[in-house]
Amino acid sequence: MSIASTPAPPYYAVIFTSLRTDGDNGYSAMAEAMVTHAARQPGFLGIESAREGLGITVSYWDSLDSIAAWKQNSAHLVAQQRGRDVWYEQFKVRICRVERDYEMTGPPQASPGQPL
Amino acid sequence: MSIASTPAPPYYAVIFTSLRTDGDNGYSAMAEAMVTHAARQPGFLGIESAREGLGITVSYWDSLDSIAAWKQNSAHLVAQQRGRDVWYEQFKVRICRVERDYEMTGPPQASPGQPL
Numbered sequence: 001m002s003i004a005s006t007p008a009p010p011y012y013a014v015i016f017t018s019l020r021t022d023g024d025n026g027y028s029a030m031a032e033a034m035v036t037h038a039a040r041q042p043g044f045l046g047i048e049s050a051r052e053g054l055g056i057t058v059s060y061w062d063s064l065d066s067i068a069a070w071k072q073n074s075a076h077l078v079a080q081q082r083g084r085d086v087w088y089e090q091f092k093v094r095i096c097r098v099e100r101d102y103e104m105t106g107p108p109q110a111s112p113g114q115p116l
Numbered sequence: 117m118s119i120a121s122t123p124a125p126p127y128y129a130v131i132f133t134s135l136r137t138d139g140d141n142g143y144s145a146m147a148e149a150m151v152t153h154a155a156r157q158p159g160f161l162g163i164e165s166a167r168e169g170l171g172i173t174v175s176y177w178d179s180l181d182s183i184a185a186w187k188q189n190s191a192h193l194v195a196q197q198r199g200r201d202v203w204y205e206q207f208k209v210r211i212c213r214v215e216r217d218y219e220m221t222g223p224p225q226a227s228p229g230q231p232l
Contacts, residue, residue: 001170003133003208013131013212015174017119017164048133052166054117056174058131064215084220092119092219096129096212099180103208104200 004046006060009098011045014067016057018091027087030079041070060098067095120162122176125214127161130183132173134207143203146195157186176214183211 020027038044038059043066049057061067070076083091136143154160154175159182165173177183186192199207 001168003135003170003206006210009210013129013210015129015131015214017174019119048170048172050166050168050170050172052117052168054119054164054166056164056166056172058133058172058174088220090119090219090221092217094122094125094129094214094217096214098131098210098212101208101210103206104204105206 001049003103004048004058004060006045006098006101009100011098012061012064012067013096013098014059014061015094015096016055016059016091017094018055018057019053019089020051020055021087021089025086026082030082030087034076034079037073037075038070041073042066043069064095117165119219120164120174120176122161122214122217125216127214128177128180128183129212129214130175130177131210131212132171132175132207133210134171134173135169135205136167136171137203137205141202142198146198146203150192150195153189153191154186157189158182159185180211 035047035049038047043062045060045062047057047059049055059070061070071080151163151165154163159178161176161178163173163175165171175186177186187196
């Protein structure tokens, strides 16, 4: 997975932080399907995800309306219910407005003005 | 690592997404030290981190001023420079205002109104 290419702010982010229950129980297949579904939604800008015990998935959207529509997507509603019932021990969702961003792209380089 | 216990919104989040270069090169020790430093900063509310190829660290703060102060912290400035020079192939930082949140705490349970 790569760093999401998002447009200039403002835009919106949904930070989904979770702790899983034991076993897969159909989670991996559903998680993959949900990324595919989300990417087809209007207003979807990108997604970033990592799990290391704690799981963090951040999806990016053009508006709060797009986030609300994705939350009500029928396939997503099924996944949300299964998440509550089976896959997650605990989770937290934070809806955010991205105010500004900056980045470093490309390989590391010596900083200007520093002795080499 | 656990899900950060944050107060009622609004508050602020810094989403730091990164791809590392090869090798540790002192990264792990510095990353650990930076979490300790950040937690002592005024306005720090919590931190969540996971790496799975892509690394995602989200730190939570009470204000943009607290985020700006942490960015200028002297130990953190050293780490930022080393990050640009050595540790990161690529990174993106997004500064966000958390507008609302919700969570599921405790173990999974059958949903009310659903047949058992």
